[in-house]
Amino acid sequence: MESNDVEDEEFGFSRNYFLAKELCGSGKKSARKLSEIGVVDEQELRDAYTKIESKHEKEIGDLVSSYRKSYSEWAFVLRCGFGLLMYGFGSKKALIEDFASTALTDYSVIVINGYLQSVNLKQVAVTLAELLWEQLKMHRKSTSESQPKSQQPFLTRSMDDLISFLDGPHLEDDECFVCVLVNNIDGPGLRDSETQQYLSRLAACSHIRMVASIDHVNAPLLWDKKMVHTQFNWYWYHVPTYAPYKVEGTFFPLILAHSGSAQSVKTASIVLQSLTPNAQSVFKVLAEHQIAHSEEEGMPFNNLYTICRERFLVSSQITLNAHLTEFKDHELVKTRRNADGEDCLYVPLTSEALQKLVQEITQ
Amino acid sequence: MEFVDDILTFSDLGEHLKSRGCYVANFSSLDFSAKNGVGGCLKTLLRQFLMVDIDAPEMSILASWYTEKGNNENPLVLIIEDVERCYGPVLNDFIIMLREWVIKIPIILILGVATTVDSLRSTLTSNGFLYLSVCEFTLGTPAERMDAVIEAVLLKRCQRFSVGKQVSTFLRNYFLRHDGTLTLFLRALKDFDDNSILLTETFLKQARDIPSFQRYCQRSANSANWANGLSDMKRLRKLWSSTVMCLYEVGKYRKTTLLDLYCEVLEPGPDNSNSPDHMQLPKHNTMSLHNHDSIGCPKKEGYVGWAIQRVRDLPVVELCKLLNRWEMLTRGIKEIHEKVKELHSLTTFEANHPKLDQTETPRRQAAARNKVNEKTDKATVNEKVATFLQCIVGEYIQPIESIPFNEIVFFDDAEKLQTALIGDPRRRIQVDLLESNKFLKCSCCSKNSGMPVPSMHNTSIMYSLAQEHGDLINLHEWYHSFKSIVTGTRVQVQKPKKRLKSSPSPSPKKPKDSNEQTKNRSDADIQAEFCRAVIELQMTGLLRMPSKRRPDYVQRVAFGL
Incomplete structure (x- = not known):
């Protein structure tokens, strides 16, 4: 309790959302652009990203191995019919998989990686059913029961069928089950409510036990009371590891690489290079005009048409329009009104970025 | 009904109806989603009855299946757990469709409604609602069930495991303030059960080190062995739980829930474990106790005192009933049962005699004398019962911590429970x-x-x-x-x-x-x-x-x- 009070004092000011809102007001005055940081070249950044040294490697190792002595308890709780839910800061992928490979060796285990962009849950259910089928067959052989009649392959069955097979009363003892490890059950691939419903129904099956990890602070909002209490039946464990989210973070954009102008110049030049030389030249006319008159709203359509005609780039307004439509589709060109009420064309890039782009396409 | 608590009720009901020859299908609100449509519902229906997947579901398939069965006595029963969460239009269409076939296929719908029956009216169109002939059934409230659960698990099976003040208070608060459902409570009980198995496994190996066992050895110097210790524990726990049940019977006069009582009795400290305190309490605090009564919030110190006072004030007939129930409760526990029986016979005697007198001598004077007699008799009998209650409470309501081997069955780690059940x-x-x-x-x-x-x-x-x-x-x-x-x-x-x-x-x-x-x-x-x-x-x-x-x-x- 004492430590809580200390926290209260230390972070008391951050507690208040409205205070935070006020702070934001004062923050705006000193607003600085992200581009002012002086971001290094994207490739260099990515190289450095792969080579980040982690701090406290020894302590992290100690922390993670300190959980090893709880493995037997976890396995026991799992056998009792609870689902294990691991939370706390740090990647828990290695921890869970280590747990499975040490303490769950008697059972079949399958791993679902929720951090992937999409997960085929039907395939998961099919695999689970096949594993259970194998396990049951082994069991029947050892107890010399009669083999059940051959049945429809799992792949062609519906999800409901598969779930009722996994939930079916095949054996008297509960010890015959398949473990499902879900890394990031709150991950992007599993976040929608339909998938969560299926997962909860899977978790509720008598022959399935589930071990999952969450990272998002609001992950419990994915589940309603029924799912949490009767289907997943979670037993929460707070296991911070502080291990880097290496694999889990693969699909997130680097904040400094993505929003920099480097990215947009690169993509724009790729688009432009795939167009015809005439189209490129039209774009260049527009770009040069914008560089020369950077304070203006843009270039009126008629001016552009006149210049392009003079240079024999287009023969009619229709062809010019075709080019412009192409540019607009790729967000290379936008229109806005100037003070005279004329529609002006402009390239949504800064002057420096535009210069760089023009250089790239002239090469 | 509370739909999370009643999932089991519905599946049990389904099993029961099946055993009576009905055809039962269970639905959840997911089947009535906008995405699935009526077709999806029908598909689920056919899947559950015909055990096959049909790509183009139609009611005629169901109808022919039903006539094939040849047994037209038994209706089809569809159970929908949570009607409020269904997508209204789909449910409505489904009901209208079933209505069209009702002559061929008699169907009974069992709908779980969490709010009021009127909610059906708002989910369905008036047309769909008219097709239903509604019968209402109300399931027990969570509080009633909670009492039943406590009685069945914590009191009757108390030799297996027991919980402490902190845990019971945590669960009570969670039940009353957050959840209102039993599910978490039941999960928690399962958790203790598991924990106690774990503990039993480990403690059997190092029993000699258990502090309470050592204390026990010191107290009873002669051959303190395992079996004695354990059976002692069992006996004491049984006495404890039956005493609590007796108190609960008294508490029924002011609608005390068993949950509240349970939490109160667990309070460690001198109040509940020392009889002299109780002897003084009722006499000094009579007024305040009455106040508690009217407000209806039992204060901890007051409960046992109140119960004793209440027993003193009970009319003879009620006292007789109470003792009758006590007799039922304590059956098999000879320490209490004998005395209860004795008291019971005493009260039945008292209860019967004045009546006879009254009928035989209807004169005013005699009646007045009788009244006085009755009063004194009643006073003595009530006093006896009250003293008895005081006695058993003093003797048997001991803190669990003082019972040998309590470490095996006793669980009072509220924090562990909280982190395991409600992650944060x-x-x-x-x-x-x-x-x-x-x-x-x-x-x-x-x-x-x-x-x-x-x-x-x-x-x-x-x-x-x-x-x-x-x-x-x-x-x-x-x-x-x-x-x-x-x-x-x-x-x-x-x-x-x-x-x-x-x-x-x-x-x-x-x-x-x-x-x-x-x-x-x-x-x-x-x-x-x-x-x-x-x-x-x-x-x-x-x-x-x-x-x-x-x-x-x-x-x-x-x-x-």
């Missing part, structure tokens, strides 16, 4: 980040309490820095404060509170100052670390990425723990 990721993950050195137990980061130091985990530094910002964090400023910390150039004297009024973040150091230190860590490294920390915060949901409108800001999501 929102708070815990933030604490992980803000106090990383507590978990990592490193020597380097604990020196500077509260202020980020370069050796800390990068994401920890970043999140601590984010605390100083408003709901929007300027990426540029954030990066520079991060950079100044990891390169060790940040002025450490600054206190976060001071910065509240000034600029939210220290102005970035000029490269000139930090040139020496930054040499060994290139910008690329620091930027990469920054990126990773942002990604990690994004994954934990503590940050929202820059929008198109505000490309230079990220948004903070959590404020305070």
